[in-house]
Amino acid sequence: MLASLARALFGTANDRSLKAYQRRVPEINALESQIRPLDDAALANKTVEFRERLAKGETLDALMPEAFAVAREASRRVLGMRHFDVQLVGGMVLHSGKIAEMRTGEGKTLVATLAVYLSALAGKGVHVVTVNDYLARRDAEEMGQLYGFLGLTTGVIVPNLPDDARRAAYAADITYGTNNEFGFDYLRDNMKFRLEDMVQRPFFHAIVDEVDSILIDEARTPLIISGPAEDSSDLYRSVDAVVAALVSDPATYDKDEKFRTVILTEEGSDRVETMLREAEVLAEGGLYDVHNIAVVHHVQQSLRAHTLFARDVDYIVRGGKVIIIDEYTGRMMDGRRYSDGLHQALEAKEHVEVQQENQTLASITFQNYFRLYPKLSGMTGTAMTEADEFAEIYKLDVVEIPTNLPVARKDEDDEIYLNEADKFAAVVRLIQEIHKGGQPILVGTTSVEKSEALSGELKRAGVPHNVLNARFHEMEATIVAQAGAPGAITIATNMAGRGTDIKLGGNVEMRIQQELAHIEDPAERDAAIAALREEVASNQKIVREAGGLYVIGTERHESRRIDNQLRGRAGRQGDPGNSRFFVSLQDDLMRIFGSERMTGMLQKMGMQEGEAIVHPWLNKALERAQKKVEARNFDMRKNTLKYDDVMNDQRKEVYAQRREYMLESDVATTVSEMREELIHALTERRIPEKSFAEQWQSTELQDDVQRILNLDLPIVDWSREDGMDREQVAARIADEAAKAQAVRTVNFGPDIMRFIEKQILLTTFDGVWKEHLHALDQLRQGIGLRAYGQKDPLNEYKHEAFQLFTFMLDEMRERVVSLIARVEVAPPLDLEPSANIAEFHPDPGVPGLASEPVAMSVGDAAPTLVTMEPPGSGAILPDDPSSWGETPRNGLCPCGSGKKYKHCHGRHV
Incomplete structure (x- = not known):
């Protein structure tokens, strides 16, 4: 009752927000008499004037009334549409980083032009996010006329666009595209090997059209870029035949439609096991034995495909392919696929070609992607029902804007x-x-x-x-x-x-x-x-x-x-x-x-x-x-986000570290530090602190050094020397490793060696990150069972994910050092980009990844790096400094001393 009385006296929070915006409308309208007499050239020149004022320290907020008045007049001349007062309010809401709820037919596309024009004046790029490619193209074409008239550039991002065209589109003042394309470009950029190959600029302002559809409906599942995993299409078909015969009896499974889950009953498990034996899918042991865990997974996905997913409701079959139907828009999502083997189970169910499974290479949720933007706003006809979620997840307030005419x-x-x-x-x-x-x-x-x-x-x-x-x-x-x-x-x-x-x-x-x-x-x-x-x-x-x-x-x-x-x-x-x-x-x-x-x-x-x-x-x-x-x-969305937040912290760290490696022209110091850290870790593991020489695992350490550093050192003999301790052993190993690396550098040439080190560092980083994502996927699937042990699954996930991340960094360090210790240069090859990369959301994917990592084949004895046209291929002579070329000061001296160049021949340079 008190709340009702307060609303009657003071109005709702929405009413108060609206009044604040509406007070500025007369100020914009008053400028119309000054703006309208300007000719086209003078009107367009306002953009130059605004940018000069911004450069002198004026803010976008201060420019807003004039910028809105200019955009409205330009729209009247170019598009034949003049913004209503309520549309001006909508533009102000978008500029202030909030969500504008406007009824269908109120002209949200035109409203966005006000905030887009104002933010674009900063020259940092504005992203306008739409729900499909048709709208992205249409809006970029129609509204691009307005922006072009005012001297701004417009780009559009659509599927299968080459990298050069994408980079040009992102370099424009305003870029239109779908949420999937923006998200996948972010993931792809963080798989590139050179900064100049990346297409996106640092984020500034995103305006999301149909914000509820993108940030709420599509946020339940992440975007995933994946590569091929082991082919098990025959197993899917065999399991499908068994499950298809089973599902006609409801006593064999329990289905919960509310939570969209299904499990086999005890009777169902017994029958499946018997049928799988008869089909020779189970060779030995029971269905739930450890070595048959993959079969259990296939059975479960096939059971879901048959009982929870209906043809012409969740998917359709067209052209021999199973195509997902978006439950919110009713559109086909051609190219997208369910993950975790579910799509393959549906293909087996519908008797079409079962395509190869995929493994995650990179992923991100829409929640975490859009929170990367310093400024985020959106518009839709229906957002108030989800206002709490927008506020909690995205820190976005919703403002309901009245209609221009009564409904x-x-x-x-x-x-x-x-x-x-x-x-x-x-x-x-x-x-x-x-x-x-x-x-x-x-x-x-x-x-x-x-x-x-x-x-x-x-x-x-x-x-x-x-x-x-x-x-x-x-x-x-x-x-x-x-x-x-x-x-x-x-x-x-x-x-x-x-x-x-x-x-x-x-x-x-x-x-x-x-x-x-x-x-x-x-x-x-x-x-x-x-x-x-x-x-x-x-x-x-x-x-x-x-x-x-x-x-x-x-x-x-x-x-x-x-x-x-x-x-x-x-x-x-x-x-x-x-x-x-x-x-x-x-x-x-x-x-x-x-x-x-x-x-x-x-x-x-x-x-x-x-x-x-x-x-x-x-x-x-x-x-x-x-x-x-x-x-x-x-x-469900909050739960997805909680777990992704754990990965998100690690993802940010990995992507930031990767960018640092790409920024450095010489990573020799980084590699040298990795080698020294690894040597100390090896000696600490094999030579306990304050231990006697008889307690040392000298033979094992010698084998480790041979296996990882490719050095045959008499460590067993060193352990018999009087006064020898762990630090001295580590110092000797480090000294021998540095000398060996210096010799490799001399043989390959410093330029080639620097190139090889960087490629190995980035390629290995990508490899261990991919394996880490797979490990997190496996951990995530089973972590819920910890609740039966009175443990919080999320806390358990955080703890174990951190341990896995630490292990990943240790594994990367060992692989990098080992590869560089064995690397050999092969003749350059023409490498074709792999066609086996797919992009997924919701659990789905769109084929085609623009750039691929440098290919590397790693054998047990002699790994080989296949390089792209490395710079400088002339021979380096240790005794002839004129043949050394430009040697980095932190790199090893080409003379073979094992010292850094700045401490050797370069100390007087």
């Missing part, structure tokens, strides 16, 4: 039916009734399967309609653009992030592109365009009088935001419209998450088949069910 849409109460057949029959009846009045209809479904089932019902009823789902993905823009024409009926699988407005009467610009592209005569084309505009204007009047767009939801999605996005397609910019949702007790949301009490209550009330119940209380019950799901998904 005239009528949102009707949900209709609830006992079963799905009754629900769809009611939907078809309503569509037929509305269609007679000429009102356009948008019908939202949750899966491809449901959209095609409804389409079949409408065909049988003789109702003409269009279907937009993953199968007709290519026609998306065309279908959505004309969904507002009189009498149009459109069935769409989810409407999140479509990016194309449904305009009443139809989209005239889209129709001009599609219908008049063949007309070349200018006069004829102008006449056709005028006729088309007149027709669309007439249709718009018809649709308005009929009641605007009617949105029908055939099912409640587990996320309220998706429902709101569907509903928000009607009533844009003050247009009339209606919305109604149909629900059945057999729907997934009601069956899995709905209250059993509500189901029982409806049946006790005598609800019959074919009858509907409509009541506001039921709407609230549905909302509570959705909140349960959202809370569960939030917990």
Whole structure:
């Protein structure tokens, strides 16, 4: 009660934020009288003026009113659109590093231009993140006209773009692209071998379109770049045949749809074991013996594929490939793959080619990627429902911005039916009734399967309609653009992030592109365009009088935001419209998450088949069910982030160290320090402190030195010398190793040796980091079992991950020293980039990695480094300083003394 009273007296936090922004709107509007008289050249020159003022110390905040006024005037001239006052408020929200919630049709794409232009003046690059490649290209092309007019450059990042083009796009003032492309470029950059090969600049400001879709929905799983692992496609097919025969009996497995988990029962385990023996998959031992752990993994993934993943709901099969369907947008995610063998299990289930498994080379979650930006902001039509998560994970506040015109849409109460057949029959009846009045209809479904089932019902009823789902993905823009024409009926699988407005009467610009592209005569084309505009204007009047767009939801999605996005397609910019949702007790949301009490209550009330119940209380019950799901998904994302935060600290350290190595022109000192540290570690392990010579493991130390440093030293004889101690042994080994390295440097030449050292250092670093990621993956999978031992899995994961990281650094040091001690130079080869790299999210991947590490083959006796055209190949003569070339001061002296150049021949230079 007190909270309600406080809100009535002082307004909500959102109201107070809005007032602060709205107070600055008159200041921007007042500048319009000064800006509008300027000619095009003078207006464009404002960008130069703003940048000069920034260089003199003025801030972006101080420039904001003038910059917004300039951007608005440029938009009016170039795009024919002048920003509304509420759009100015939206621009201010984005500039202040917050999320602007604006209803569908309020012009979020145009709003972004204000904040983008202002931030771009700093010259540090602004990234505009979209949900798909179509929107990235479209927005870069359309809004790029505005930025180009004002003297700014625009780039766009799309899949399969070569590195040079990517680097140019990132060098532009404004860069458009998808969240996946930005994230994968970050990972790829940290796999490069030279700084000049990297494509991204240091991060500055990211503006995320459909921020809830990207930072919430897609944040449950990380981006992964992976390489090929062991091929086990035959095993997948064999296991699939067993599991396919098993799943017909529900007694063999327990399935939890709420948490999407499935396990074999005791009976199921016994039957699987017997069937696997008969199929000769299990050669010896029981199913759960240690040496059969891989078979258990394959069985589990195959069981998930058969019981939790449905064709035409979670994926479709096209062109002999299993293609994932995005559950939030209904789009095909071609090229992406589920990880951990699940995609291979689905391929075996659908009897298509089973592709090779992959191993993680680099990964990052969207949470940790976007937190790399010093300034982050976003916009969407539905963010308030997730405001707590935005604040907790990203430190982003949400500001709800009022519509330019009052919303005239009528949102009707949900209709609830006992079963799905009754629900769809009611939907078809309503569509037929509305269609007679000429009102356009948008019908939202949750899966491809449901959209095609409804389409079949409408065909049988003789109702003409269009279907937009993953199968007709290519026609998306065309279908959505004309969904507002009189009498149009459109069935769409989810409407999140479509990016194309449904305009009443139809989209005239889209129709001009599609219908008049063949007309070349200018006069004829102008006449056709005028006729088309007149027709669309007439249709718009018809649709308005009929009641605007009617949105029908055939099912409640587990996320309220998706429902709101569907509903928000009607009533844009003050247009009339209606919305109604149909629900059945057999729907997934009601069956899995709905209250059993509500189901029982409806049946006790005598609800019959074919009858509907409509009541506001039921709407609230549905909302509570959705909140349960959202809370569960939030917990999943938080849990993913907690574990990734552990890896993120290590990833930052590894990437920073890797960059340091690339920055150094000479890593000889680093390698020398690694060698000395390794020698001390070896001697400490084999010669305990304050021990007698008889207690030394001299033979083992001698073998270690031979194996790692490639030196045959009489360490056993040294241990018999009087007065010999551990420090002296270490010093002798270090001295001999330094001399051997000096000889190698003389033989190869300092320039070649420096090149080899750097390549080995980076390649080895990448190798141990890849193995470390694999170890963390394995640790993560089983760490939850520690809870049975009354231990916190997260703390256990942190502790063991740190131990693994320490082991990784020790392993890297040993491998680097060992490789350099054995390296030989082979003739240069033309190396083709590997095609076996894949990028994954959610658990998925997009084939194609632009650059590859220098290839290296490492044998037990004589490893070989295959180099790319090393610099300088002339012979180095120890007695002839004129042949030494430019020798680094911290490098070993080419004379062979074993001393650093600055302490030997270079001390007087």
